[in-house]
Amino acid sequence: MIHCKKSTNEQGASWYSLRPTSIEIGLPDMIGIDAIHDGHILIVDDQPGxxxxxxxxxxxxxxxxxSTTTNGRAVAAMHRAHRYDLILLDMHMPDITGLEVMKQLRAADPEHYLPVIVVTGDQHSRIAALEAGARDFIMKPYDFVELDARIRNTMEVRLLYKAVDESRRLMEQQAQHDALTGLPNRRLLLDRLENTLEQARRQQRQVGLLYMDLDGFKEVNDRYGHACGDRLLVQVAERVRNAVRRADTVARIGGDEFIVLLPEVCDVRDAERPAEKLLNVLREPFAMPEGDVQISGSIGMALYPDNGDDMERLIASADTALYSAKRAGKSRYEIARSLQ
Incomplete structure (x- = not known):
């Protein structure tokens, strides 16, 4: 037996929460019947019957x-909010036509697969809907077997599309983020730095760059092993990320080296304050399975445009200042020299 609980919201939309049935239909391994049955369907028809x-x-x-609605004008807003996997759309409604609904759906979701099956008893409407971008059609009166097959086929394509889209997003995420810490990597940092400097040139403002290296990290690796070192880097990344503003970018550019991009600074103190905060949070012991680990950080600081008027010079200036901090005793920051 199937149990169906129905509720209705202020838009005239209904939601049915259903328990699964025992019906099983063979599908390719990529998209199983359970995934198809879990797809979110919206029925749009002005006739409650x-x-x-x-x-x-x-x-x-x-x-x-x-989900269901008898209000065709609410469909685009509902899809924008819920991103349905399938919309069963009646073509003939008194307040708005199915073609007008599809036009609104296109505007609401222009870059994505539009999962619409039109429901009609009119041959001309069917052709017009397909030309407008509908994925399939269902003719009235319904043939149960045909109805089920068309819905399953369209749903399977929709779910495959979503899976491919998610894989693409994951690949983009992996290409731009450090696999260990989840921080932006060098590639994403350079992209953001380039955009930030372009905006700074137009607005005639300064940008800060903090180049940070961990003091004592090699000793941790040598004593406890690389697995401990990796866990330490993850904790360092979390502390650094929590110590800066949301508008700032924290990137791991390799090994135990990090760069913090400060997109909005008015003077050198706006860069010194976060540098001091970072040094303080790194001095606190790190709790590891092997025991508490004590490290510190050294930071080289550079400001655009005083210490570099392009990406390469700015990073090089911060790098030089970092090694000055290392030579001066570590656990400190140094400010880059101004351009001559």
């Missing part, structure tokens, strides 16, 4: 997440 009938057919075949 049609909504009830179509909902019943979907429930009988195991679909568990079904």
């Amino acid at each position: 049609n909504v009830t009938a179509l909902t019943g057919l979907l429930v009988a075949n195991g679909y568990r997440r079904i």
Whole structure:
């Protein structure tokens, strides 16, 4: 038996929360029947009787997440909020046509796969809907087997599209972020730095760059092993990220080296304050399975445009200042010399 609980919101939209059925249909391994039955479906029809009938057919075949509305003008806003996996759209409604709804959906979600199946009894409307971008159609009166097949096929394509899109986003994330700490890597840092400097040139403002290296990290690796060193880097990344503003970028550029990009500074004190804060948080012991670990950090500080009027010079100036801090005794910061 299938249990269906229904509630209605102020937009005239209903939500059905359903328990699964035992119906199983063979599908490719990539997208299973459970994933298809978990897809979120929106039924759009101005006739409550049609909504009830179509909902019943979907429930009988195991679909568990079904929303409904009799208000065609609310569809675009609802899709923007919920990103439905399938929209079953009646083409003939008194307040708005199905074609107008599809146009609004396109505007609301211009870059994504639009998962619309139109429901119509008119041959001309079916062709017009397909030309407007509908993925498929269902003719009235419903043929149960055909209805189920068309819904499953469209849902499977939609879920495959979402899986590919998610894989693409994951690949972009991995290409721009450090695998160990999750911080932006050198590639993403340089991209943000370039954009920040372009804005700073136009607005005639300063930018700060903190080049940080850990003191004592090699000794931790040598004594406790690289696994301990990796755990330490993760904790360092978390502390540094929490110590700066959300607008600042913290990047790991390799080994135990980090760069903090400060996009908005008015003077050198605006860069010194976060540098001092970072040095303080790094002096606190790090709790590790091997025992408390004590390290510190050295920082080289450079300001645009005084210490470098492009990316390469700015980073080089901060790097030189970092090694000055190392030579001066570590656990400190040094300010780069101004350009001659």
